[in-house]
Amino acid sequence: MESTIIVTGGAGFIGSSLVRFLLESTDRRVVNIDKLTYSGHRASVAPLEKHPRYAFRRLDVADQADIAEVFTKESPEAVMHLAAESHVDRSIDSPLEFVQTNAVGTATLLECATDYWESLPEEDAERFRFLNVSTDEVFGELGPTGKFTEDTPYDPHSPYSASKAAADHFCRAWHDTYGLPVLISNCANNYGPRQFPEKLIPVVILNALAGDPIPIYGDGSNVRDWLHVQDHVRGLWTILTEGEPGETYNVGADVQKTNLELVRTICAELDERVETTDVDEHADLITFVDDRPGHDNRYAIDASKLSQELGWQPNIDFLTGIGRTVQWYLDNLDWCNTVMDDADQSIDERLGTRGS
Numbered sequence: 042m043e044s045t046i047i048v049t050g051g052a053g054f055i056g057s058s059l060v061r062f063l064l065e066s067t068d069r070r071v072v073n074i075d076k077l078t079y080s081g082h083r084a085s086v087a088p089l090e091k092h093p094r095y096a097f098r099r100l101d102v103a104d105q106a107d108i109a110e111v112f113t114k115e116s117p118e119a120v121m122h123l124a125a126e127s128h129v130d131r132s133i134d135s136p137l138e139f140v141q142t143n144a145v146g147t148a149t150l151l152e153c154a155t156d157y158w159e160s161l162p163e164e165d166a167e168r169f170r171f172l173n174v175s176t177d178e179v180f181g182e183l184g185p186t187g188k189f190t191e192d193t194p195y196d197p198h199s200p201y202s203a204s205k206a207a208a209d210h211f212c213r214a215w216h217d218t219y220g221l222p223v224l225i226s227n228c229a230n231n232y233g234p235r236q237f238p239e240k241l242i243p244v245v246i247l248n249a250l251a252g253d254p255i256p257i258y259g260d261g262s263n264v265r266d267w268l269h270v271q272d273h274v275r276g277l278w279t280i281l282t283e284g285e286p287g288e289t290y291n292v293g294a295d296v297q298k299t300n301l302e303l304v305r306t307i308c309a310e311l312d313e314r315v316e317t318t319d320v321d322e323h324a325d326l327i328t329f330v331d332d333r334p335g336h337d338n339r340y341a342i343d344a345s346k347l348s349q350e351l352g353w354q355p356n357i358d359f360l361t362g363i364g365r366t367v368q369w370y371l372d373n374l375d376w377c378n379t380v381m382d383d384a385d386q387s388i389d390e391r392l393g394t395r396g397s
């Protein structure tokens with residue numbers, strides 16, 4: 042069997058970092074399957090296009106015939122499944138798109154993977170792995186104390202997290218019913234380069250640069266746990282290569298911040314790098330707006346299983362990582378303009394108010 046890994050969603054934020062990691066830090070061939078929705082862009086993987094171990098296929102993970110053909114043609118040793126509709130606000134406006142890609146798409150991929158895996162010689166079948174990349178949002182929300190562990194019951198609140206929970210349940214079902222060697226990772230909020238400019242961190246940076254109001258939902262007290270995307274993709278590789286099929290691993294760096302703290306940190310990083318025009322400091326642009334319906338109060342991840350059993354540790358500290366992220370956006374405004382133009386997207390557009 043060729044040492045090929047299928048990555049789905051490899052033109053997205055985390056997927057494009059994962060593809061880079063696999064090409065730079067392993068000897069594997071990478072086949073990137075991506076539908077190129079508004080949030081996936083070839084500009085995110087353009088520098089990799091000529092790499093001898095990289096191939097791109099523009100496909101929908103929910104298209105069974107196309108995906109089955111890729112398995113037959115590429116004979117992968119593993120699948121790392123990241124393709125998803127990923128923005129909570131959009132899931133509030135258009136929930137069925139999330140059901141289609143995240144639930145139906147994952148089940149389709151599992152089905153194709155199982156047909157392929159059952160056809161493999163024993164040694165190759167033993168080696169095959171399917172890693173489903175999921176989120177801590179499936180666990181719902183926490184009160185003032187405590188953290189999500191792998192045993193926390195699922196309690197999703199948004200159409201996004203419900204569709205990701207469905208995907209995780211399908212993965213367990215395919216493992217328990219057919220024996221497919223599936224692993225699941227549930228990760229905290231990621232930050233880093235190439236995140237589509239509709240999510241909090243790029244919105245803050247781009248609005249601040251434009252001198253526009255920086256919107257914060259509610260009073261900014263919602264707490265998120267933050268992990269640099271490069272630590273995440275290293276964790277995914279550790280789980281894929283060292284993890285036990287059938288197991289779930291939480292991934293996080295134990296960095297809990299309120300949204301207001303996060304935004305203030307980004308503003309301070311910007312203050313060090315760029316002049317403000319109409320205000321004294323970038324934080325003066327912070328504006329509180331109506332909260333998101335069903336906005337989860339607090340997430341915090343206990344990743345001790347991953348560190349104790351598989352030896353993974355995050356190694357990018359929060360302030361360094363945020364500073365680097367701010368600098369990346371400053372250096373790559375062309376990328377922001379390209380992906381926003383192609384998606385016909387404006388960051389001023391408020392999404393996800395249905396139900397409020």
Ligand SMILES: NC(=O)c1ccc[n+]([C@@H]2O[C@H](COP(=O)([O-])OP(=O)(O)OC[C@H]3O[C@@H](n4cnc5c(N)ncnc54)[C@H](O)[C@@H]3O)[C@@H](O)[C@H]2O)c1
Binds near residue numbers: 077
């Ligand atoms: N961003 C986070 O903080 C975070 C945290 C934990 C887990 N996750 C999970 O990690 C994965 C990647 O997240 P992201 O932030 O990179 O998302 P993203 O929106 O940036 O990227 C998703 C990618 O999937 C592609 N895609 C969407 N529908 C598809 C389909 N039907 N077929 C093929 N490709 C399709 C898109 O074109 C895009 O390239 C998701 O599964 C998400 O649930 C994200």
